Amino acid sequence: MAENLKFRNPAMAQNIASKIKNLASQTEKTKICHVCGTHEWTITHFGLRGLLPENVEVIAGPGCPVCIVPAAEIDEAVQIAQMGIVVTCFGDVLRVPGSKMSLLDAKAAGADVRIVYAVSDAVEMAKNEPQKQFVFFAVGFETTAPSTALEALGKPPRNFSFLVSHRLIPPAMELLLGVGDLQIDGFIAPGHVSAIIGLKPYELFPRVYRMPTVVAGFEPIDVLMSVYMIVKQHVEGKPRLENEYPRVVKPEGNLRALEMMRKAFTVTGGNWRGIGRLPDSALQLKESLADYDARLKYGVHVEQGKDILLGCECHLVIIGKIKPAQCPMFLTACTPEKPVGACMVSNEGTCRVWAKNVAVQS
Amino acid sequence: MDINGTKANVDFGQGVLREVNVSLVEAKVGEYVLVHAGYAITVIEEKEAKETLSLWNSILETSPE
Numbered sequence A: 001m002a003e004n005l006k007f008r009n010p011a012m013a014q015n016i017a018s019k020i021k022n023l024a025s026q027t028e029k030t031k032i033c034h035v036c037g038t039h040e041w042t043i044t045h046f047g048l049r050g051l052l053p054e055n056v057e058v059i060a061g062p063g064c065p066v067c068i069v070p071a072a073e074i075d076e077a078v079q080i081a082q083m084g085i086v087v088t089c090f091g092d093v094l095r096v097p098g099s100k101m102s103l104l105d106a107k108a109a110g111a112d113v114r115i116v117y118a119v120s121d122a123v124e125m126a127k128n129e130p131q132k133q134f135v136f137f138a139v140g141f142e143t144t145a146p147s148t149a150l151e152a153l154g155k156p157p158r159n160f161s162f163l164v165s166h167r168l169i170p171p172a173m174e175l176l177l178g179v180g181d182l183q184i185d186g187f188i189a190p191g192h193v194s195a196i197i198g199l200k201p202y203e204l205f206p207r208v209y210r211m212p213t214v215v216a217g218f219e220p221i222d223v224l225m226s227v228y229m230i231v232k233q234h235v236e237g238k239p240r241l242e243n244e245y246p247r248v249v250k251p252e253g254n255l256r257a258l259e260m261m262r263k264a265f266t267v268t269g270g271n272w273r274g275i276g277r278l279p280d281s282a283l284q285l286k287e288s289l290a291d292y293d294a295r296l297k298y299g300v301h302v303e304q305g306k307d308i309l310l311g312c313e314c315h316l317v318i319i320g321k322i323k324p325a326q327c328p329m330f331l332t333a334c335t336p337e338k339p340v341g342a343c344m345v346s347n348e349g350t351c352r353v354w355a356k357n358v359a360v361q362s
Numbered sequence B: 001m002d003i004n005g006t007k008a009n010v011d012f013g014q015g016v017l018r019e020v021n022v023s024l025v026e027a028k029v030g031e032y033v034l035v036h037a038g039y040a041i042t043v044i045e046e047k048e049a050k051e052t053l054s055l056w057n058s059i060l061e062t063s064p065e
Helices: A010-024 A037-045 A071-082 A103-108 A119-128 A145-153 A169-178 A191-197 A204-209 A220-236 A255-264 A287-292 A294-298 A314-318 A350-356 B046-062
Strands: A030-034 A056-060 A086-089 A113-115 A134-140 A160-166 A186-190 A213-216 A241-243 A265-272 A276-285 B002-004 B007-011 B017-021 B032-036 B039-044
Touching: A010 A220, A010 B046, A030 A037, A030 A220, A037 A056, A037 A186, A037 A220, A037 A350, A056 A220, A071 A086, A071 A103, A071 A134, A071 A160, A071 A294, A086 A103, A086 A119, A103 A113, A119 A134, A119 A145, A119 A160, A134 A145, A145 A160, A145 A255, A145 A287, A145 B039, A160 A276, A160 A287, A160 A294, A169 A186, A169 A191, A169 A204, A169 A276, A186 A191, A186 A220, A191 A213, A191 A255, A191 B032, A191 B039, A213 A220, A255 A265, A276 A287, A287 A294, A314 A350, B007 B032, B017 B039, B039 B046
Parallel strands: A030 A056, A030 A186, A086 A113, A086 A134, A134 A160, A186 A213, A213 A241
Antiparallel strands: A265 A276, B002 B007, B007 B017, B032 B039
């Protein structure tokens, strides 16, 4: 599509940037938080922060689904793999540190851990190798949860089960508002999560917290436009919910996907790495699907793990309190090749995004 | 490119083809879908994409400085 290029048009970017600058001069500062690893990638990769005036800051919140999986749940996956069960997962989960080891370490020690592109690939494997037991480690926000739901409801083979570690984004956004010294002035809401959940879950942010909230896409112009819309709301003092990404996000979301999630999961409290326990922020399989719940099937339950290693500042990076470069380990003891913290592991992790685009940043 | 029950062959551009599960959306052959981890999660409206661009242009041209 020729339109693709228009969403990256440099002249348009400059035009929006100067509009932002003019608007922002009417207010002391505007601090904007996004909650999506892909937004951080767009912002960092295209050097968008360099286009913004000094009094407009964009920080990265907990938007990396892999980074926030607590060590205890990695430990559960490792335990299952060590029982001789095939553990399947998305590629970026493999190196996330557990309390003692990652799934990659377990694999190196002989466990059968396999990367899949989609949960359906894992189900296929289980069908093709009926003599083995398979577990899919289901990590991710509302974007991947519907595919887990779909397969769980679709009568997977008996030798297949799920270790569900899905988390929900709106409760994490609400948490950020409670972190006193963050002092956020607006939210960029994640476009692809919103494609599933629609606009309704964000309504409380402008209404209850008077927080400008704009659902945005992932091209550079999308992000700049959302910054412009938030600064405008902030200057006008009229917080509201706007959708910058209507080509993908419908107000009602994806009803079919939401229905699948409602049928397969109950919402429960869950731990987030570096953050702690958030009420109503995690999904677990319904009782009717208990046969497919790997925790029950194999009796694994790790209450607490070691989330943050000594010296690692992931817990501050995850909530946007510090920038990766402010961590003493960043690109010294902790690198993309040998990550110490979860934020350096995933392509959506803030530290890794910064490490890979450091030339653009500096 | 073609749809067979819950599975569709999707052209990702630059010669990349992959089978994608389309049970979560109502997609027709020829439409653009947004694919996340092997599942189409929404149909992208070309009309909306064009309207977005023209809306942006109008905001940028008319907004007071």
